Amino acid sequence: MTDLRATSPDELDDDVLAVVVIGAGQAGLSAAAHLLRGGLRAWDDVVVLDANDGPGGAWRHRWDALTLGDAHGIHDLPGLPLGTPDPAEPASRVVARYYGAYEDAFALPVVRPVAVASVLQADQPDGVFTVAARDGRQWRTRSVINATGTWDSPYVPHYPGIETFAGRQLHTRDYTAASDFAGRRVLVVGGGTSAAQFVLGLDRAGVATVWSTRTAPRWTDRPFDDGWGRAVEASVSARTLRGLSPHSVVAATGLPLARMYPPAIRSGLLISRGPLVRLTPTGAVLAGPGPDGHGIPSQGAADALIDDGVRARVPVLPGCPAPSDAARDQADAWQVPVDVVLWATGFRASLGHLSGLHLREPGGGIVMGSDGVTVAKQPGLFLVGYGASASTLGATRAGRKAARAAARYAAATTTEETAGRAEPAPARSVLSA
Known part of the structure; x- marks a missing residue:
């Protein structure tokens, strides 16, 4: 019944x-x-x-x-x-x-x-x-x-200028399709798998992207198996037992340096252009591209995949050297125009x-x-x-x-x-x- x-x-x-x-x-x-x-x-x-x-x-x-x-x-x-x-x-x-x-x-x-x-x-x-x-x-x-x-x-960190940016801002939670950004340049902020997948998916749709991570990407070649899962659980538990907030997912797990990612790195596409310093009304200031918009910072464990040929394939970012007030004393800061900021920040x-x-x-x-x-x-x-x-x-x-x-x-x-x-x-x- x-x-x-x-x-x-x-x-x-x-x-x-x-x-x-x-x-x-x-x-x-x-x-x-x-x-x-x-x-x-x-x-x-x-x-x-x-x-x-x-x-x-x-x-x-x-x-x-x-x-x-x-x-x-x-x-x-x-x-x-x-x-x-x-x-x-x-x-x-x-x-x-x-x-x-x-x-x-x-x-x-x-x-x-x-x-x-x-x-x-x-x-x-x-x-x-x-x-x-x-x-x-x-x-x-x-x-x-x-x-x-x-x-x-959803978590969106605060950066100087975030309130004045005139373009669209959205979080991973709001993302629907790469076709929504046709004809625009998208700044993808974040170091997790969602950010990496956004860069790849947007590129397949013909959308120009710029990837920004706060630190070098946390690439790892460790297999994501049960042993890895137990190690991650032990690491996070050590914090929660003391009442500390859990780390971000990528801080605990790393990014898997496998499957579609190594080819995308070697192509010059999946390359972090350094940390975001601030937003401007029409773009973003990044610490990393250098004075010509071409340089790249360390990519962590992925540096082993990057040679001179890869560096030559990394696109030169449009824009100009950042003004000193916007660069906040970052000598290699570069101001790049972007239309959209996609916060893949967890x-x-x-x-x-x-x-x-x-x-x-x-x-x-x-x-x-x-x-x-x-x-x-x-x-x-x-x-x-x-x-x-x-x-x-x-x-x-x-x-x-x-x-x-x-x-x-x-x-x-x-x-x-x-x-x-x-x-x-x-x-x-x-x-x-």
């Missing part, structure tokens, strides 16, 4: 659930599947709240030119392999279809669209949480697994709805337990897709850990309440971010 709450989630509002999972990406789906596998019941004990209109998590918003073959690190969800889809198909479609099939196969209790505004908790440490949506719906629960990822928190964890719980430390991060998912100062709250579990490989593992920990916590608080040792107090109001 069909549970009516599956089609009428408002009826859940008065229930006290065991676990609410916020987010239906890789980590959230993994957690939900493990919760049900562990004996908790869909809808009666567990619900998954997803802000999207359909399956796929953040992947459903990726641009069509990002094919499955170009995407890095799409890992299997537990119990249902992805298989071998066409690598030329857009990753957004593949992952949305895969996640949707996963939700159906395991009858996951996903409610969408639900934009979570805040998470509240009773005054006592083991009190019941209240998860409130922006539309007024609420779910009461003994534990929360937060799996909201980063897509809703994301931050989407945790605004948790702001009222005051989890942040002076270092900007959240102190995590040794398991990588437990929030040290907030019993009953578990983060997946944060820190070491931000990759899809790490997210799957973290989902399993969080499911087990959340189920244990919910069971323990239920037992205490039944025994009369933990009577939850009325929830206090916590404002959304």
